[in-house]
Amino acid sequence: MTLLLLTVFAGLLIIKAPIAVALGLSAGVTIFVHGLPLSVLMQRAVNSIDSSPLLAVPMFILAAGLLTATGVTRYMFDLVRMVVGRVRGGMAHVNVLLSLVFAGMSGAALADIGAMGAMQVREMEAQGYSRRFAAGVSIAAATIGPIFPPSIPLIIFATAAEVSGVKLLLAGIVPALMITAMLMGYIALVAKRQNLPRDTVSPSLQAFGRLALISLPAMLTPVLLIGGLLSGIFGPTEAAGITVAYAIFIGLAVYRSLTWQALLETTRETVLATANILFVVAAAAIFAWVLTMDQIPDKAGVWLLGISDDPLVLLLILNVILLIAGMFMESIAAILIIAPIVTPALIQAGAPPEQIGVVMVLNLMIGLLTPPVGMSLYMMSIAAKMSFAEVLRGVMPFFLPLFIALALVTFFPGLSAWLPNYLME
Template sequence: MAITLFTSFALLLTFAVPIGIALGLSVMIALLVDGAMPLEFLMKELTTSVNSFPLLAIPFFILAGEIMGRGGISRRLINVAESLVGSVVGGTALTAIVTCMFFAAISGSGPATVAAVGGIMIPAMVSKGFDRKFATAVVASAGSIGVIIPPSIPMVMYGVTGSVSIGDMFIAGILPGILVGIGLMVYSYYFSKKNGYLGNGKKISVINILKEIWNAKWSLLIPVIILGGIYGGVFTPTEAAAVAVFIGFIIGVFFYRELKLKELADIFIESALMTATILIIVGTATAFGKLLAMEQIPNKIAESFLSISSNPTVVILLIILLLLIVGCFMDTIAAIIILTPILLPVAKLVGFDPIHFGIIMIVALAIGFITPPVGVNLFVGAGISGLSLEALSKAIIPFIVAMVIVLLIIMFIPALSLILL
């Protein structure tokens, strides 16, 4: 059955079948060919897999991101970021990255971060003389931080799949997310200095910084309430997602007055479509993973890793390589659901903390957001800038290298993930 499962899945991906549909069809084909199990198995998994309270966080965080993106929050975060780094060489690029880090703390989604920030920052960078390919690559890569700095939808999925505390995952993602942002900023600064991309010509002013922080106080308050509520035990991560929707709506409508009630219908439709896409992937990926478990594939893969080496560093490096390859071809949610039951036991066996390994896994798969052919951030960025996927894929390579270097640092220094716990 395993051969049929993988072969049919690979063929369906080759013909550009959407990942969720490809997973479901490959399960159906394997069930029909094997004949040992009824097709009802797939139907059962599609319903039971999404019948989970923690998964309610996904539609709420998606809806919160859509509301905040249209409620004037993005623009105010950009102003704060520019007051901090806008005067430095390549200041507009650095502003884009810092803004993505801010927005990551309220959205939980990579593509949503690219859409919210890129719509403003890519044209701004181009108007100031930045190369369009570089400008788009900056935002697309920085958008990946959206799933590393909490809240994070992939972290919710890892917590559910691996029976790991979602709250602990959120705390553990703070420093690694900041480190990824710093890594991208270092390369952007180098590229900007090499190509003569200057800052905005203004001196850094404490008064101006405080002014912009005050203007964006409600935007900056959102992650404080969400994360503070989770860590303070006031509400669970799932409840925090609902709170984020409420706060974003109140701020956008009554404080900033930029979110119009007539826009809510479009916001609900966009959020529902994105939620439906993710939940289809969750259901079909769960069924796919169950079949793999029945065929003892996780145990065989674990044995194959350990047969190569029993050295923990070598084993985790092999896992990272696998995740980077998988990220090129598979959606992050699907990869987490399928691979966590396979790889987490191996990581535990060689002495890696489940939280630390979860951060390694999230960061590695976050790189998949900017690696073709399935890099979602690339598609969003290309749609904003009008670039071809091929041109953007070439421009993004140095940013991928920077993120891989940071990933290795996170792997070798567990304290980056665990010190705040």
């Protein structure tokens, strides 16, 4: 059964069928050939999206879109420039820090690139940086978004692996800060070696205070989100709804730049993005059901534990699997398929679920930077009007700090698990 499933799936990918179509159609063909009831297709698809935690996904997408529509990202960009812009390589540091700030609003790498990629490349090029280097910094820094809360991939992982969504979101805080530090450390080394330019901005206390005051309401969004999660006032789904309400409030009442037309357009884009994600979720659920019917999760668990019962060894094996999968598969589909298969064995071996989630998501975010799929590469290529090859050459040096960060979260479970366990014990 599994052989037929994977053969049809691979064939559909080769002819460049959309990932959701490849998942659903290969599962459908397998179910039909083996005489299983076709009603399973609809039943599993509907059940997979009938999930309260998944409600957070469209709301976080909407919240990020609303905040972007207010135009506040420009103010935040100028504010961060005043803080670190004057150091050598300052604009590259600004790029990374702005991605961290925006991560607390978007929760998705592609949203980060789509909202700020073109602006970041344009501003860095104006300061004397090469377009290649600017694009590389921008898409490498975008990996922070899916790690720092609110993280859409971590919410998907929590749903697929049936673990605490709140703990998964909190688990991303320390690794995201570490990735930020790694990227900025690497930029500092490159800046010294290549004599990168300093920013031409002329900071003043008055201008800084003005920008800080303007940016404060938007920058309070992650504070509201994380504070609510820590206090137990609400969970991920409720947090998403409150974030949307807050974004609408500051857009209409504080910034007064969110028009009804922009609100409708953002809602339309959210519906389209959510439909794409949930299509993948529903198709992956059918695909995973066929694997479950063939006892693949149990067999995989036995195989993994037969290799070793050391969680570190199993995590290293998982890294290899995910890095390969990330080169060919869309990240959400990979999470939905792989997480239910490997997570039980890893937890049984002693790996914290928070660490497993962060390792999986970081691997797949690195996969967004690798061909042939490499959606971040394609997104930046479109946003900055650069060739795919030029964007790829720009990001290749940044694999070093990203792989160091991946090694650290793999070897040291406390980086992911300590904070959520300490705050929620």
